[in-house]
Amino acid sequence: MENGLDPAPPLLEVRGISKSFGAVRALQAVDFTLRAGEIHALLGENGAGKSTLIKVVTGVFPRDAGIVRLGGEEVAPRSAKAALQAGIATVYQEVNLLPNLSVAQNLFLDRQPMRFGIVREGEMRRRAKALLADFGLDIDVAAPLGNYSVAIQHVTAIARAVDLSARVLILDEPTASLDRHEVEILFGIMRQLAKRGIGIVFVSHFLDQVYEISDRITVLRNGRLVGERETASLPRLELIRMMLGRELAETTSARASEGEHKAREICASFENYGKAGYVAPFNLELRHGEVVALAGLLGSGRTETARLVFGAERADRGQATVEGAPVRLHSPRDGVRHGFGYCPEERKTDGIVAELSVRENIVLALQAKRGLHRPLSRREQDEIAKRYVKMLDIRPPDPERSVGLLSGGNQQKVLLARWLATSPRLLVLDEPTRGIDVGAHAEIIRLIRELCDDGLALLVISSELDEIVTYSDRVVVLRDRVHVEELAGEAIDVGNILAAIAADSVTVALEAHT
Amino acid sequence: MKGLPPVLITAFVLVAGFALCAVQFPNIASTRVVGNLLTDNAFLGIVATGMTFVIISGGIDLSVGSVIGFTTVFVALAIERWGVPPLLAFVAILALSAAFGAAMGAIIHVFDLPPFIVTLAGMFLARGASFLLSTESVPITAPVYSTVSDFALRMPGGGRLTAIAIIMLVIVIGGVLLLRLTRFGANVYALGGGRSTASLMGVAVGKMTVKIYMLSSLLAGIAGIVFSFYTSAGYSLSAVGVELDSIAAVVIGGTLLTGGQGSVIGTFLGVLIQGMIQTYINFDGTLSSWWTKIATGVLLFAFIALQQGLVALARRPVTKRAGATT
Numbered sequence A: 001m002e003n004g005l006d007p008a009p010p011l012l013e014v015r016g017i018s019k020s021f022g023a024v025r026a027l028q029a030v031d032f033t034l035r036a037g038e039i040h041a042l043l044g045e046n047g048a049g050k051s052t053l054i055k056v057v058t059g060v061f062p063r064d065a066g067i068v069r070l071g072g073e074e075v076a077p078r079s080a081k082a083a084l085q086a087g088i089a090t091v092y093q094e095v096n097l098l099p100n101l102s103v104a105q106n107l108f109l110d111r112q113p114m115r116f117g118i119v120r121e122g123e124m125r126r127r128a129k130a131l132l133a134d135f136g137l138d139i140d141v142a143a144p145l146g147n148y149s150v151a152i153q154h155v156t157a158i159a160r161a162v163d164l165s166a167r168v169l170i171l172d173e174p175t176a177s178l179d180r181h182e183v184e185i186l187f188g189i190m191r192q193l194a195k196r197g198i199g200i201v202f203v204s205h206f207l208d209q210v211y212e213i214s215d216r217i218t219v220l221r222n223g224r225l226v227g228e229r230e231t232a233s234l235p236r237l238e239l240i241r242m243m244l245g246r247e248l249a250e251t252t253s254a255r256a257s258e259g260e261h262k263a264r265e266i267c268a269s270f271e272n273y274g275k276a277g278y279v280a281p282f283n284l285e286l287r288h289g290e291v292v293a294l295a296g297l298l299g300s301g302r303t304e305t306a307r308l309v310f311g312a313e314r315a316d317r318g319q320a321t322v323e324g325a326p327v328r329l330h331s332p333r334d335g336v337r338h339g340f341g342y343c344p345e346e347r348k349t350d351g352i353v354a355e356l357s358v359r360e361n362i363v364l365a366l367q368a369k370r371g372l373h374r375p376l377s378r379r380e381q382d383e384i385a386k387r388y389v390k391m392l393d394i395r396p397p398d399p400e401r402s403v404g405l406l407s408g409g410n411q412q413k414v415l416l417a418r419w420l421a422t423s424p425r426l427l428v429l430d431e432p433t434r435g436i437d438v439g440a441h442a443e444i445i446r447l448i449r450e451l452c453d454d455g456l457a458l459l460v461i462s463s464e465l466d467e468i469v470t471y472s473d474r475v476v477v478l479r480d481r482v483h484v485e486e487l488a489g490e491a492i493d494v495g496n497i498l499a500a501i502a503a504d505s506v507t508v509a510l511e512a513h514t
Numbered sequence B: 001m002k003g004l005p006p007v008l009i010t011a012f013v014l015v016a017g018f019a020l021c022a023v024q025f026p027n028i029a030s031t032r033v034v035g036n037l038l039t040d041n042a043f044l045g046i047v048a049t050g051m052t053f054v055i056i057s058g059g060i061d062l063s064v065g066s067v068i069g070f071t072t073v074f075v076a077l078a079i080e081r082w083g084v085p086p087l088l089a090f091v092a093i094l095a096l097s098a099a100f101g102a103a104m105g106a107i108i109h110v111f112d113l114p115p116f117i118v119t120l121a122g123m124f125l126a127r128g129a130s131f132l133l134s135t136e137s138v139p140i141t142a143p144v145y146s147t148v149s150d151f152a153l154r155m156p157g158g159g160r161l162t163a164i165a166i167i168m169l170v171i172v173i174g175g176v177l178l179l180r181l182t183r184f185g186a187n188v189y190a191l192g193g194g195r196s197t198a199s200l201m202g203v204a205v206g207k208m209t210v211k212i213y214m215l216s217s218l219l220a221g222i223a224g225i226v227f228s229f230y231t232s233a234g235y236s237l238s239a240v241g242v243e244l245d246s247i248a249a250v251v252i253g254g255t256l257l258t259g260g261q262g263s264v265i266g267t268f269l270g271v272l273i274q275g276m277i278q279t280y281i282n283f284d285g286t287l288s289s290w291w292t293k294i295a296t297g298v299l300l301f302a303f304i305a306l307q308q309g310l311v312a313l314a315r316r317p318v319t320k321r322a323g324a325t326t
Helices: A050-057 A080-086 A102-107 A121-133 A148-165 A180-195 A207-214 A236-244 A302-310 A332-337 A347-351 A360-372 A380-389 A408-421 A438-453 A466-469 A494-502 B006-025 B031-040 B042-056 B064-080 B086-110 B115-133 B143-150 B161-180 B185-194 B196-198 B205-231 B240-253 B262-285 B290-316
Strands: A010-020 A024-034 A039-043 A065-070 A073-075 A088-091 A168-172 A199-203 A216-221 A225-229 A267-276 A280-286 A290-293 A319-323 A325-327 A340-342 A426-430 A457-461 A475-477 A482-488 B152-154 B160-162
Touching: A010 A050, A010 A319, A024 A050, A024 A065, A039 A050, A039 A180, A039 A207, A039 A475, A050 A168, A050 A199, A065 A332, A073 A426, A080 B196, A088 A148, A102 A121, A102 A148, A102 B185, A121 A148, A148 A168, A148 A180, A180 A199, A180 A207, A180 A225, A207 A236, A207 B240, A216 A236, A225 A236, A236 A494, A267 A302, A280 A302, A280 A457, A290 A302, A290 A438, A290 A466, A290 A494, A302 A332, A302 A340, A302 A426, A302 A457, A319 A426, A332 A340, A332 A360, A340 A408, A360 A380, A360 A408, A360 B161, A380 A408, A408 A426, A408 A438, A438 A457, A466 A494, B006 B196, B006 B262, B006 B290, B031 B042, B031 B160, B031 B262, B042 B064, B042 B161, B042 B185, B042 B205, B042 B240, B042 B262, B064 B086, B064 B115, B064 B205, B064 B240, B086 B115, B086 B205, B143 B161, B143 B205, B160 B161, B161 B185, B161 B205, B161 B262, B185 B196, B185 B205, B196 B205, B240 B290
Parallel strands: A024 A225, A039 A199, A039 A216, A088 A168, A168 A199, A290 A457, A290 A475, A340 A426, A426 A457
Antiparallel strands: A010 A024, A010 A065, A065 A073, A216 A225, A267 A280, A267 A319, A319 A325, A475 A482, B152 B160
16 A cells, blocks of 8 residues: 555556456556656566556556556546546657658647637747757757657657646657667656656666666566566566566476487578678577577567578578578578478467468468469368367367457467478477467467477477476577577576576677587 | 649749740740630639648548539529529539538548548539439520629730639639648648547547538539639539549649648649640640640659659658758
8 A cells, every 4th residue: 555655646556457358368457656757667578568558548448447546536538639638648669740740730730829810830830949949959840750860750759748738758669769879868858857747657678778767667477567666676687587477387397308309300500690680690500309499588589580580581691501401581482382380479460360260270371382273172171170170179179160269379279280281390489378378378388399299390489488498498598689698408497598688798699509 | 841842843844834835836925825724724723722632631532523513503503494693502502512522521531431432422423413403504694604704804915814713813822821821731731641640649630521521522612613604504514524633733733642741832833734735735726635634644644753752762761860951
């Protein structure tokens, strides 16, 4: 409960907010407290519920339960506009302003100074200039906003929000597309606003920046509140532990017995493989019957590595080799041709086709591989679907049901089945256990192990460190888009992975390999 | 919002074209020809002004030609057959066309339908309704018509600035002021920049959509009245395809078909360019008048290519451009 030391109510109080999308519980009884004049970092991995929390508080999504108090009074905005009027403004990474209008029009749209029904352009520009001067900007406010850099657009959006008498300012990944100098400017503005008593919520996955700017940190994980700490008294290692968590320790059996570590054949290898500005060059060997995990924080280059391996992104240097023969991986088609499969993180948008049936989803990749002029007969389709529904225990066991009606775990299995049907040699799984319930979770992990025992090579990305420890033969740790460490065998444990992620200095990449 | 470069190019095309015409036919460079050009294209200038607002807001209005046709028939019948005083007939048809536009705007907003489809339906509806009223051309003999047709301001050099040309110029100037100086105008640009963003920034998107299509249809109604003055008749087949001519004028005038940028002045220049080509063909005497369409088509291609080029340039990664205005 509120302690006696702080008699004034906090600026923004969020209590017991819950929100579900269908069967997925995106937020479960989350609390969040923002005090006036503080910069409060809201952290968590992808899918932790940060965005959902922001959208629920600002009325973009309706909430299932919980209350929001602003300055002690309960508020329930129904739209972003209503939230803005109440005094809660959000500036998203994608600036929500109009690039075709002038800077001044953007600042004063729908509230321009008027005289006799005519916009007082000169007065508006003068005010715009004065407003931006407060933020240290001296630019031509008559020029279209789109002419300016993203940093200036961000500052303009913040200036507009503050001028609309915002008391709470939510900045969602504001620094993602800014360079170092621009970040400095933005931080200067944030500190100045905080001094004025505005409460700022700072969402970011750049931990250095979080430590530089924030007074307090709240961490979410899997839709739940992990904790709220003061930044100064929270060591980085502890913060990462909070973000990546350790809950799942008891769910699955130990790693495959060490006795099976025969000399495994190399399935695919990547030498000095990379793409400028995407992932630093790395060396990676994937062997049959082996699980290699990619660990790291959001934005560290895990998914980027996976996309390069599959061919979804084209590498600009290095050589890929499959079963000893050099190959080119310039498109997903190339990947599929060489027997690769890829289950992306965003199941809903990049993976399943919700309207199609389980059967149609399963045969999709196989059909694409065969080509359109060699259609699979309905009987073959039925057989394949039945086989995988049984093998992966997809429930309900009805191949004709729309995939959209299945639970997250079963959708994930359908996606797995799709690639297994193409008999791949290498399967890339990006966050295979994201957004599925604990029971299905354990089952997916068991499946990963089984597939691997059948000789498949697996590359798995996961934010769940315990999970990684459970099934991996090797773990590649990434930080800031560089492969910084590779752990194998006994060295794989949560502590070592965390230490590698949290290591402060930028170590030279790939010492383990070359 | 200074969409100047494309407009400047339009102006250059107009001046250069006019100079070329004048070299070949020195008589073209007279106030007489210019006056006729304004008169002949008065109705087009009026609808194209309305179309500019619609296109800048990110929409399109295909119904305007049909609204002009309906207006001429309605006005002719009201005055000649039903004995309605001309002024009352004008007020009635303007109210009717404004309501028609408002209804289309409301449907577009409420049902979130593409403007192309809704105004296409409006186009068939208005054209069909005018046939329902009369399939034949109805001549208008009311005295107002001869008075207005005879009225003209003398320009130096013997040119006549007719009443309908004056109406058009007034509407163009009004359109420029409305778009440039008012909150309504700023909101039109805002809608073209992004509907959902504009809505988040506090623009009443629904109301604006209704008003914009209402304005377009209202101006189409005025263009219809002007057209009836021009031909002294009401005919259900008049102004077929004018919606496309006006879209062409808007695009040649430098307005982005995807919305967000453009100007009424540019549209006016676009109308003049089309009129100039028509005038040249008349002077030549041997060319088919369909060459107007061919020339317009070529110009359209050129301008759309130009705009795509400019858009591609604007999309190039911006580095530091603080303080840059050009």
